[in-house]
Amino acid sequence: MSDLVDTSTGAPLTQIVTLSFFRFAGPLARVWALVMMGGARLPLARTPDIGFWKLCGSGTGEGFTPVPNTAVYAILATWPDIATAKARSSSGIFARYRGRAAEHWTVFLQTQSARGQWSGQQPFAPTATATPGPLAALTRATIKPRILARFWGRVPNISAKIGADSNVMFKIGIGEVPMLHQVTFSIWPSESAMAAFARTGPHAEAIRAVRDEGWFAEELYARFAVHSDAGTWNGTSPLARPEAA
Template sequence: MIARLTIVRYPGWMGWAGFLSMALFRLPLWLQKKSGFWKLMGCGRNGSFDKTPDWRQWAILQIWEDELQYNQHPTQIENWWRFFGCEKWTLLLKPLEGHGLWDGKEVFGSLPKQSDYNGRIAILTRATIRMSRLSHFWKQVDSVAEKMSTAPGFISSVGIGEVPWIKQATFSIWESKEAMKNFAYRMHEHAEVVRKTRQENWYSEEMFVRFQIIENEGSLKGEDPLQRNP
């Protein structure tokens, strides 16, 4: 199985074109039958779960069960990005380990909870937040996002989501699993949020997946995100 995450940034005041693309891209993605799962998503401004959308930045995730069936974005989508002069960052990802569901499905297949991989790693943390717990969740987010950006071993992150405030995800990249675990379990603020999500049942659905980065191409805001924290 292989996944491709593409983050696209529109120039200047062209964010409206990104918003429009979330409707227009559905047909060419639906026609691309070899991709078993895809999502069109918006992005937040602070690199993590975020209440404030970045109207210039948008995301597409696609998954192929057979790596040999992987292909490029549909021509209509590539032409759209080219016409509007978009900046594009694309990652090819191999799912390694994880748990949880997306729309009730194991979209990355049946994964082990642990693997022997020890290199640079990408993490997708996704949740559907219960309406009754929205205020509890958003009160905790900012402090954790600020700590993550300065954590040892952190490289880069982007906040993505299907529905503002409710269906949210963070895609982050770390030098190693050890660095990620040190942040997740030893940093007090993050560990406290994890405890509360379980105790207070914040999520109606959640998923956590770790990936090996197979390819990295392009840039965001004029730089390669993987080189931000060498």
């Protein structure tokens, strides 16, 4: 359960995780977004009520990918409750990103389970929330430099499998540092669809290799209930259709 509480009443709060995506069109907007990978750090740190946060670039293709996509950037953040998350993720530095972006989409998440660490922290506070709706999965890893070639040799098979899965509603690879610090994020219509992907084929083989050969210097795996979303991606909400383009 979450240990977040309302300071005025003592009642427990449900932590909300936001993942906001921004698509930039044209060279000037893309240069601005690249510069903001450094320039947005102080405004984010000063955002009221924000907890853990990360600025990320994105990759082409599905899942982990070494080839950057200079048009798409993301901000992950944690908040004490849904009202705060919705208010803060549409104002301040987030509003500046929205003003420059050709398109933006934010998904609001409640953590169901999390294990591992991100930058030495445990950023997500799981709750007992159960939902019949969509679920999201996030994997974050710091890849050991000595196994980079072996790791990236396996990635195309996993990426192809994600892209071919008709159940996946949304999928993207983002990261803090190209090649070394990578994040995959995907949304699935049900627990059974998510589990079917995770337990078979190249993904399952890669997970076994991670355990047997110690690929990652740090890793985090989290599963979320999808609370709601705001904005569009490719012209619509990814939650409104069976799969995302």
